[in-house]
Amino acid sequence: MTGHCKLALALTGAAIIWQWQPAAAQELTIMATGGAWQAALRQAWFEPFAKKMGVKFNEQEYLGDLGKIKAMVETGNVPVDLVTVEKSTVLQGCDAGVLIRLDYSKIADRSRFLPGTALDCGVGIDVYGDVLAYDTTVLKEAPTSVLDIFDTKKFPGKRAMRKAPAQNLEWALMADGVPIADIYKVLATPAGVDRAFKKLDTIKKDIVWWEAGAQPPQLLASKEVVMTTAWNGRIQNAIDNDKRPFAIVWKNQIVEYDMIAIPKGAKNLDLAYKYLSYAAQPEVSAQLGRYIPYGPVLKDATPFIPKDVLPKLPTAPDHMTSYLVGDVEFWGDHGEDLVKRFNAWLAQ
Amino acid sequence: MSLAAAAPMVIAKGRSEGLRPLLLVAPLLLLLLLSFGLPIAALLSRAFYEPMIANALPRTSAALSSSSGAGVPDDQVFRALAADLAAAQAAERVYEFAKSFNVRLPGARSQMLRAARAAAQDSSINKEGLIRAAPLLGDERCWAAIRAGVNRFTTFFLLNAFDLRWSDQGSIVSAPIEQAVFVRVFGRTFLIAALVTLATLALAFPLAYLISNLRPAMAGAVLVLVLLPFWTSILVRTAAWTVILQKFGLLNDALLWLGLAQDRLELMYSRAGLIIAMTHIQLPFTLLPIYSVMRSMQPSQLRAAQSLGARPLTAFWKVYLPQVTPGVLAGGLLTFILCLGYYITPALIGGASDQLISNFIANYVNVELNWEMAAALSFVLLTSTIGLYALMTHYLGLDLFKMG
Numbered sequence: 001m002t003g004h005c006k007l008a009l010a011l012t013g014a015a016i017i018w019q020w021q022p023a024a025a026q027e028l029t030i031m032a033t034g035g036a037w038q039a040a041l042r043q044a045w046f047e048p049f050a051k052k053m054g055v056k057f058n059e060q061e062y063l064g065d066l067g068k069i070k071a072m073v074e075t076g077n078v079p080v081d082l083v084t085v086e087k088s089t090v091l092q093g094c095d096a097g098v099l100i101r102l103d104y105s106k107i108a109d110r111s112r113f114l115p116g117t118a119l120d121c122g123v124g125i126d127v128y129g130d131v132l133a134y135d136t137t138v139l140k141e142a143p144t145s146v147l148d149i150f151d152t153k154k155f156p157g158k159r160a161m162r163k164a165p166a167q168n169l170e171w172a173l174m175a176d177g178v179p180i181a182d183i184y185k186v187l188a189t190p191a192g193v194d195r196a197f198k199k200l201d202t203i204k205k206d207i208v209w210w211e212a213g214a215q216p217p218q219l220l221a222s223k224e225v226v227m228t229t230a231w232n233g234r235i236q237n238a239i240d241n242d243k244r245p246f247a248i249v250w251k252n253q254i255v256e257y258d259m260i261a262i263p264k265g266a267k268n269l270d271l272a273y274k275y276l277s278y279a280a281q282p283e284v285s286a287q288l289g290r291y292i293p294y295g296p297v298l299k300d301a302t303p304f305i306p307k308d309v310l311p312k313l314p315t316a317p318d319h320m321t322s323y324l325v326g327d328v329e330f331w332g333d334h335g336e337d338l339v340k341r342f343n344a345w346l347a348q
Numbered sequence: 349m350s351l352a353a354a355a356p357m358v359i360a361k362g363r364s365e366g367l368r369p370l371l372l373v374a375p376l377l378l379l380l381l382l383s384f385g386l387p388i389a390a391l392l393s394r395a396f397y398e399p400m401i402a403n404a405l406p407r408t409s410a411a412l413s414s415s416s417g418a419g420v421p422d423d424q425v426f427r428a429l430a431a432d433l434a435a436a437q438a439a440e441r442v443y444e445f446a447k448s449f450n451v452r453l454p455g456a457r458s459q460m461l462r463a464a465r466a467a468a469q470d471s472s473i474n475k476e477g478l479i480r481a482a483p484l485l486g487d488e489r490c491w492a493a494i495r496a497g498v499n500r501f502t503t504f505f506l507l508n509a510f511d512l513r514w515s516d517q518g519s520i521v522s523a524p525i526e527q528a529v530f531v532r533v534f535g536r537t538f539l540i541a542a543l544v545t546l547a548t549l550a551l552a553f554p555l556a557y558l559i560s561n562l563r564p565a566m567a568g569a570v571l572v573l574v575l576l577p578f579w580t581s582i583l584v585r586t587a588a589w590t591v592i593l594q595k596f597g598l599l600n601d602a603l604l605w606l607g608l609a610q611d612r613l614e615l616m617y618s619r620a621g622l623i624i625a626m627t628h629i630q631l632p633f634t635l636l637p638i639y640s641v642m643r644s645m646q647p648s649q650l651r652a653a654q655s656l657g658a659r660p661l662t663a664f665w666k667v668y669l670p671q672v673t674p675g676v677l678a679g680g681l682l683t684f685i686l687c688l689g690y691y692i693t694p695a696l697i698g699g700a701s702d703q704l705i706s707n708f709i710a711n712y713v714n715v716e717l718n719w720e721m722a723a724a725l726s727f728v729l730l731t732s733t734i735g736l737y738a739l740m741t742h743y744l745g746l747d748l749f750k751m752g
Contacts, residue, residue, distance in 0.1 A: 094443055341526060
């Protein structure tokens with residue numbers, strides 16, 4: 001036997017022994033949409049859960065795109081156990097068969113969740129607001145409603161909006177005089193869609209489009225735009241932590257929910273369910289607000305919200321004077337069509 | 349894309365011993381075919397082959413083929429549809445079917461889900477019952493979509509890529525103006541690629557000439573300056589351009605300070621900014637093939653031409669340029685083809701009306717999960733690129749395989 005062979009044998013042996021090491025601590029991998037929000041999730045939930053259960057919590061970041069999850073599921077290689085997704089993405093992922101249908105007996109009683117936050121394939125994480133934000137040192141006169149984004153006379157300059165039809169079409173109809181209660185009824189008709197796009201036409205050349213939640217504070221900070229639509233927590237984070245002179249306009253906000261789901265083929269299914277049931281405890285659910293001002297989706301969590309957090313939440317009484325709750329079912333039915341229409345409109 | 353691909357390649361062919369080299373590279377070719385060709389073919393085939401609806405509706409498909417005529421069919425077909433939907437509901441496959449049907453008939457998703465729920469609850473449901481649950485099923489358009497859908501091979505997505513569709517009368521018509529997007533985007537993609545190619549040629553030609561005439565040490569130093577950004581990731585370079593181009597960025601500050609501009613220019617999220625950034629990123633791809641040809645030129649040829657009485661310009665035009673043309677065409681073609689596939693830079697620097705076809709393909713893959721549409725758009729992009737390449741080689745006498 002030559003030296004090389006001996007060495008190879010020894011290495012193979014070592015490799016086998018290495019494989020037989022006792023199994024490492026359990027691991028749970030989550031793929032989330034990053035930024036200040038994911039940092040808050042980590043502090044409020046991931047780290048306490050990991051400590052409590054003695055597991056390792058791995059994090060990955062992505063853009064919230066279902067394509068990535070679909071590719072994982074279709075190739076049978078699913079390295080994540082939990083994914084954070086938007087509500088409309090939950091419906092789409094359910095339809096496409098890439099998210100598992102949740103067994104709520106392993107999580108919590110469905111009736112404890114706010115309406116529309118305990119879906120078949122996704123469970124709510126938090127409540128956030130789509131709001132308007134601006135830099136107080138740039139705009140001398142404060143906008144009073146999200147709809148002021150359509151007023152280019154009073155507020156000249158570029159404004160940023162999310163590059164998607166959702167929310168923008170709703171706001172366009174509101175700005176065009178449709179009562180909030182009728183928004184989705186009107187938007188379900190071709191004439192209503194035309195009307196919304198016509199309203200958006202009036203500011204089209206002034207719009208900078210953002211795609212990731214971290215962009216609105218950046219666009220404001222670089223003074224690229226004078227105002228932007230945004231998720232309230234990202235702006236609050238820039239105000240509180242980065243000491244930016246930004247302000248939030250709550251009137252006519254659109255209230256939305258973040259969701260979490262399990263992709264089909266997730267390897268640590270039991271642990272994923274354990275995490276979901278852990279986060280569905282009222283006192284745990286209310287913790288997120290300490291790190292980013294998003295509210296809990298559990299009805300019984302309200303008493304646990306820290307007192308200094310409450311006024312910053314989208315659900316604070318002062319902020320609920322004129323608002324719309326985003327309609328998931330509507331976007332499930334019409335999303336694909338409206339996205340195509342929106343892309344065609346962008347390209348014109 | 350590596351330097352090797354940009355450098356001229358030599359493949360001997362058409363000789364009797366030509367078969368032996370081919371045998372030597374056969375394993376490599378086979379590997380390329382398996383690891384590269386097959387997955388691409390599999391993905392592109394989704395543009396023509398979409399079996400989801402046919403798979404979900406086998407009984408309906410059979411019932412439809414035995415009954416003749418168009419329009420809303422009779423009760424027998426409805427019963428077959430109810431059985432199909434109930435089976436899909438039981439197998440939890442109805443959602444996938446509803447989604448894929450919604451692509452062909454927007455708004456059909458929730459109606460199909462409702463019809464499936466009704467069919468699962470009541471196994472004896474008839475035509476009236478199904479239409480009551482899902483009014484869309486009483487519509488001719490719905491049945492036209494089902495009849496088209498049960499055919500596994502489809503032209504739906506490819507027609508869509510050209511903003512065309514089948515009318516109810518069975519002829520091809522153009523899509524309504526507010527939904528027609530792709531022809532315009534393809535046109536824009538080719539236009540921007542052409543503009544960037546021209547800009548890089550204008551910069552690369554003199555630069556390559558300069559470098560090829562420098563002393564070797566200097567030439568090396570200048571080449572490194574060109575190549576340094578070439579080795580940096582596109583994302584990083586695009587982000588750097590953001591810092592430079594934004595409204596309160598370096599370029600605007602400099603222009604104002606120098607008094608060259610009165611107002612701050614809108615360079616970010618504009619086509620001007622996009623072309624500047626893309627030109628910078630593509631410059632090495634255009635420059636290197638030109639440089640490699642220029643470096644191999646003998647300066648004595650120009651001197652010989654001049655000694656025979658040619659003026660410098662004539663010598664350049666008649667002797668120098670014809671010999672460097674293959675390098676110029678290769679560099680230009682390489683940049684043009686690479687520009688057709690740009691994705692990150694238009695997404696970050698271009699405005700909403702500067703998105704190229706790749707951004708739409710990415711959107712269909714990542715966000716819409718409509719991979720059939722993504723495949724159709726990719727197919728059009730790929731075939732038009734290959735077609736363009738064939739035209740170039742045919743009319744301009746350029747053959748990348750014969751150069752050098």
